[in-house]
Amino acid sequence: MKWPRSKKMENYLITCNIHKDETITALCNGHSELCCSRCVELNHSQCSKVTPINELTDMQPTDLQGLSVELETVLGEIKSLQISQELSVQALLRTYKEHVAVMIEQMRGNLNFNIDDIDECGNSYVGTSGGHEQYLKEEMCRSVLFILNEFDNITVKELNEMRDEVISIKGSVTSSIHKCTSLHNDLSHFHEFVQKIGDNKELCLIASIKCKHIIQQALTLLGKSSKVFNVQSITKHNVRIPSDKRICNIGGICVLPDGHVLVVDCTNQNVKMLNQQYQVVSHWDVNARPVDICLITPSEVAVAVNDHDSKIHEVQFITVNQGKLVPGRKFQLQHECSGIDHHQGVLFVISSEELYKYTLNGKQVCSLYRSFEYKVYKCAVSPTGDRLYITSLWLDNKLHTLARDGTLLATCTDPALYYPRGLHVTPAGQVLVCINSWPNTVLQVGWEGKSKLATLATEEDGVRNLWSVCYSSTASSIIVGLYRDDNILVFRVE
Template sequence: MKWPLSKKMETSLLTCVIHTSEQITMYCADHSQLCCSICFELNHRLCLQVTPLPQAARGKSTNFKNLSVRTENTLSQMKQCQTYQEDRMMSLKVSYKEHERLIVDGLRVNIVSYLRECETSTVNTTHEHMQYPISEMREGIKNLLADFEKSTIKEKKEELNLKQAPLKVLRNSCIRLHYELFHLHVAIPKVLGKPELSFIASKKCLENIQQSDIFIKENFSNHVFTVNGKSVHNVKIPSDSYTCQIKAVCALPNGQVLVADCYNDKVKLLNQQYQVVSHLDVRDEPWDMCLITPTEVAVAMDYEVQFITVSQSQLAKGRKLKLQYEGTGIAHNQGDLYICFGTALYKFTLSDKLVSWLYGDTSADLTVYKCAVSPTGDRLYIIGRYRQHKLLTLARDGTLLATFTDITLLRPLGLHVTPAGQVLVCGHLSNTVLQVGWKGESKLATLATQEDGVWWPASVCYSSTTSSIIVGQWGDDNILVFRVE
């Protein structure tokens, strides 16, 4: 990061993304696009606001701090999406290996059983007459088994490759987008004193972020999870005075998990095996929690937001954001904080500045209890408590887009949107964990019920690192971990 801008990076910045043999010389404000001479001739000759690059860059200033935060968040999302695809590929591979083994083992058992029957049935037959036929049969079956193993493995590998192929394409696209954006992220601080390069870098960075957002939305948000395993983990520690109430769960990119224990006023850090390795006492009941960076979370408490950092499996308190009202839910996206105050949703900056009021419902208490935001930031999701048996979907400006209700979603308390855009919500009274479509209009799957051990669920979170859905419960010392594909 401290090295000066390389000539190679400078050349890369100045090169047109579409026509790689041309340099950027103009900017079209009508389309918000950087242009080379070929771009201009083909697509922008009729545009009214095309200016030479030096003129376009003159006097323009970019909030590089906000751009840096947006870039880091997008990089994190792309990395999580890459990990998500790699996990799916590995899961397929393991599944096929196990399937191959079972088929071959089953055939082997049947053949051995058949041979034993043959030998038993010929026990009274003259030994010298049967010895050669049985030996010949055994040798022939061994050859047949070897050929079967080879052909089966070959067929299964071909089938596996076919199923993994689209996942590899998505994984490689994640890697490419991450690579391009990362190098722009590194270049930006090095060009702050160079107006034209700074202008180009910021525009390219924004374009790359938009491409990444579209890619995530189009390729990941419609995948329906399938549960293929469950485990139960106790998160109670000796210093707890009461039974745990896990109102929020937050998965870190390194596989660790944070849980907010409301009854005991604690935030607890779990390792990759879901064992408590550190905890932090907080002043008030922690209502909700969201990821800010890969090592920092924001915890919503009664009248403040407490920032907490994770370093070397230890928790440390950071700055605080004072609130005028009791915060019940919190979400973060690209430098914006969305905070629920029971009956209203507001947007803040990370630096404590109120941006806007987005949504409100004063018809009852806790109608705006928790919120979540899509990876691209264009959709907000809200759940209420008590008699509010529904999930609301809002546009970026707070406009109501959809209302989802279902008999399997009674008093939703847990809400989460994965890095890939899947929407998870759990019904406290219906004892369910559901996946809802990203448009917020329909149920895609019931992932877990009371039969799976779900009892009064209060929080839900997905870890792309471990391909698991983690459920925290009301008045229960255990969390549930469902492995999914």
């Protein structure tokens, strides 16, 4: 097959991604990057192996047919992701409208109740003087004003909070949809190219390398990265504050996009905010035992609060405002909770036996998974929301992977998963589990949830009493919370 007459396709392939007026001439093996002469001069002059493209054509195999099949598969997955994200936006807006309607209906109910109550009182005084009638009118006015003021002071604040959440989440999802569209276009181009290149060896090699890079970008966007973390260093940071009366127990961690870290201290019943040097800069005392935390928007988190003795089971929203933690609305749960996570307006709350799906206004949608004998403990959702991971304790000691509807997709039964505590999924889809047993370890599991990929740290590295885990994209670090310890551990990774 001959190369198509259009030069546009060929130029698209051979043009350097960084210097648009230069042509690709070499490959840096160390960085796996295609380079033009300016790239080599500016960025790869110290690299040990930079090889001209014409010298690689007989050395590196190019399976264009296999790449074509892979591109077609990824194209379909990107399109499905885009559709699901668009549906998420619609569901999010619907939830907000429903919540507004409920709040207004509650206000009407309160008004009607008070008016009926006053009417009933008035009927019992039929035939009394006009002075009493005037009193009833004034009482009715006072009741109505009180209800309207309550609506202004509490309900409007709550609706504004939720409106801001919806706007923020919608913006994030819309941005992700745009990335999907752009990547889908690039994948479509390459899918067309690999079928028309013919026998031009240099173009085949360049197309093959570029295809692999863009497929990797797509897999990262889909939360299917297979990259294994490599730990470079481990440091300790003290998170105890003067008001803490007991030794810390960090049950949950989340990282804000600006690099600040929020941790929940179960025993001292507070949420602490750490700066990028992992120093406590603010804290807020919770009314009961906080057990987990998740990100809602770039400046808001949700905290799962669970106290068996006082029967307090709730989700508390907290906003970061000018460096301070400010409590917002909350809603009650009809069950205990041990874990929480969020994806595009949907909350996933785990009790000792079930995984529940909630809307942001506290409406329980359904139960997605049920276990017995207090087995389920923590949950985490994949970046695309199509996979849910849950850890099982006590008699099970497994990691289960569920589909969006709760269907069981996979179960990891690796012996290293004995007593899994902390659970987290990175933005690229890497699954992290910390084990609180002998030996204490931090594990990375494949995004499919079927097998362990690597042991990132063990007791030989000085890690003990592991309780929670989270990844910081800003700092390229894994942060680990500890049980009965005033420190957190930070693993610098590549």
